[in-house]
Amino acid sequence: MCNICGCNKTEASAEGLHTHAEHKHVSPHDHQHNDCGKNSAERAAPALNKSRLIEIEQNLLSKNNHYASQNRQYLQANGIFSINLISSPGSGKTTLLTEIIKRLKEQHNIYVIEGDQQTALDAARIKETGVKAVQVNTGKGCHLDAHMVGNACGQLDMKKDAFLFIENVGNLICPAGFDLGEKHKVVILSVTEGEDKPLKYPEIFHAADLMIINKIDLHPYLNFDLKQCCEYAKQINPDIKIIQLSAASGENINQFSNWLTAAKTALQAGKNKEEV
Amino acid sequence: MHELSIAESIIDMIEDNALRHNFKKVTKITLEIGVLAGIEKSALFFCFDAAAQNTLAEGAELLIQDKPAKGICQNCFQQVITSSWYEPCRYCGQVGIEINEGEQMTIKSLQVEN
Ligand SMILES: Nc1nc2c(ncn2[C@@H]2O[C@H](COP(=O)(O)OP(=O)(O)O)[C@@H](O)[C@H]2O)c(=O)[nH]1
Ligand SMILES: [Mg+2]
Ligand SMILES: [Zn+2]
Numbered sequence: 001m002c003n004i005c006g007c008n009k010t011e012a013s014a015e016g017l018h019t020h021a022e023h024k025h026v027s028p029h030d031h032q033h034n035d036c037g038k039n040s041a042e043r044a045a046p047a048l049n050k051s052r053l054i055e056i057e058q059n060l061l062s063k064n065n066h067y068a069s070q071n072r073q074y075l076q077a078n079g080i081f082s083i084n085l086i087s088s089p090g091s092g093k094t095t096l097l098t099e100i101i102k103r104l105k106e107q108h109n110i111y112v113i114e115g116d117q118q119t120a121l122d123a124a125r126i127k128e129t130g131v132k133a134v135q136v137n138t139g140k141g142c143h144l145d146a147h148m149v150g151n152a153c154g155q156l157d158m159k160k161d162a163f164l165f166i167e168n169v170g171n172l173i174c175p176a177g178f179d180l181g182e183k184h185k186v187v188i189l190s191v192t193e194g195e196d197k198p199l200k201y202p203e204i205f206h207a208a209d210l211m212i213i214n215k216i217d218l219h220p221y222l223n224f225d226l227k228q229c230c231e232y233a234k235q236i237n238p239d240i241k242i243i244q245l246s247a248a249s250g251e252n253i254n255q256f257s258n259w260l261t262a263a264k265t266a267l268q269a270g271k272n273k274e275e276v
Numbered sequence: 277m278h279e280l281s282i283a284e285s286i287i288d289m290i291e292d293n294a295l296r297h298n299f300k301k302v303t304k305i306t307l308e309i310g311v312l313a314g315i316e317k318s319a320l321f322f323c324f325d326a327a328a329q330n331t332l333a334e335g336a337e338l339l340i341q342d343k344p345a346k347g348i349c350q351n352c353f354q355q356v357i358t359s360s361w362y363e364p365c366r367y368c369g370q371v372g373i374e375i376n377e378g379e380q381m382t383i384k385s386l387q388v389e390n
């Protein structure tokens with residue numbers, strides 16, 4: 001079988017168009033493809049304009065998933081611990097990242113990929129903290145995909161055993177289905193949004209390992225029901241961890257930095273075990 | 277909306293298949309979409325028509341089959357078919373079904389012409 005086109009060598013060459021003796025693949029696709037149909041019945045009856053049914057069974061996300069597993073392999077091989085931060089616009093992703101970076105940057109190498117539809121403003125906010133950041137503009141796209149993240153990783157040229165923080169485009173819906181190759185998805189909800197968000201956007205709460213409830217400094221002024229919110233999230237995802245904090249006042253931020261460093265240590269311990 | 281990028285990946289995959297299977301036109305695409313995949317069908321129809329313009333799938337019919345979601349009830353441990361992320365178990369009435377199927381999006385088949 002030809003690895004490039006998937007055709008069957010003997011059958012195809014019997015028809016004369018696909019001589020595999022001189023099948024060199026110098027340029028990736030230099031041979032004729034007139035009869036590369038996988039199904040030999042298709043080749044046997046190449047009736048013109050005849051309608052036929054091809055069963056393909058292909059996952060629509062296979063391309064993205066392929067890039068995601070490449071990213072995951074790369075990150076794992078280099079001991080890089082990555083999170084994919086997902087929230088509605090304005091929940092405080094960039095603010096939380098800058099605060100967390102200030103607390104961790106002395107002990108750790110940190111890199112950031114910033115996703116927004118337009119502008120490099122958030123990457124600029126991150127760079128002010130002194131760490132390396134790449135802005136990815138998705139244009140009309142509503143989420144980062146694994147291919148964009150792979151390219152951004154290339155630009156970052158990361159040191160081993162670092163943190164990689166990926167801030168997704170502000171959107172609770174679309175990023176949920178697109179694996180980037182990250183270790184954990186982290187969803188952020190702020191108390192200025194509704195406590196019923198986990199029920200309204202269940203997919204992302206199901207996919208995330210950690211939910212952060214941000215802006216708790218504002219909680220005294222609002223009717224946000226924290227307990228109810230946590231219950232809803234646990235209903236969707238019984239294993240989800242929850243941290244309530246304020247990126248602005250700093251309250252409980254250490255819980256998040258502890259979670260990050262513990263998860264990174266666990267990842268690296270697992271990796272060292274594999275190597276021994 | 278990510279229906280647009282889904283529509284674009286349908287076109288990409290059709291173009292890959294056109295090389296493999298040697299066809300010039302697609303007249304019908306059958307998809308199977310899990311009810312928890314988060315796809316708004318009307319948005320996907322709309323985006324697909326736009327994305328298909330000037331491609332070999334222009335004017336093709338898009339057929340979407342729903343695939344039910346499945347999971348295991350964490351209370352009674354029965355396999356349950358469900359249609360949302362937090363429906364109560366149909367056997368014991370408790371919430372807490374661990375979903376393990378229902379987010380897939382698959383191209384099942386293509387009706388093509390040479
Ligand atoms: N009161 C309060 N405001 C916050 C907090 N975190 C972020 N903000 C504000 O919320 C707004 C949006 O924050 P930003 O980090 O840009 O959100 P992003 O769109 O998720 O990146 C900014 O005005 C922040 O100053 C917080 O914990 N408390
Ligand atoms: Mg931001
Ligand atoms: Zn049950």
